[in-house]
Amino acid sequence: MTETHATIPPGAPVFPPGRYGRRREPGRRRPVLLVLVVAVLLALLGLMATKLYSQYGDPTYNAEVITYTEVTDAQIVIQFRVRVPAGGSATCLLRARSHDGAEVGHEEVTVTARPGEQQVTTEHRLATTARPFIGEVLRCRPAA
Template structure:
């Protein structure tokens, strides 16, 4: 008859000695290591977000379409207002689309403001390959 120790919990499996190797005690959890890894991950993601914002998310360059007029088969005039840093300059990308949404014209416009100014209004005519339905400003970025 095999001897059973009183330390075994009822329902725990009993393995023949020497057959499956030495049983290990459950590992000690390392919450400090988990928290350090999590903090490093958050810091790394924060750095990536800051770099992407600095490159693509500059709110100092903002454009708003005021109106688009003079729509003909060969073009559209777009009036837009640009907000820039004081005394800054930018390049704005304009686009004309047809009624079905296809791009029929595209143009880049250089915009600048004088010292002490932050806003300027620009009117530009976009030449198109077909009759446009709308003229719009896609984005403005720092000139350079």
């Protein structure tokens, strides 16, 4: 006849007492350690994202077209404003497009702010191969 224990649920393994050491209670975990590891990981990811954005983000070189005038079959004059770091300079890519959307002219222009100023307003005469419909500033980046 086999020995049955009233305190052991059916299907649970039966180990001889004292042979395998003390068994851990099920469900007992360390949630504080897990929360701490997750918090440190999130802080490191936030610091890395901030560093990469400050290094590769381009929030300071914003350009806007004020107006474009003197539209002829061979040119357009684009007046634009660029926000740069104080006293800095930027290289901007200007583009002219015809009425059907084809590019009829483009050129890179370097602009420099006066010492202490953060905005440069300038105009540039852009030569075109056909009559332009619109003048644009595609992008500005730090001057090389």
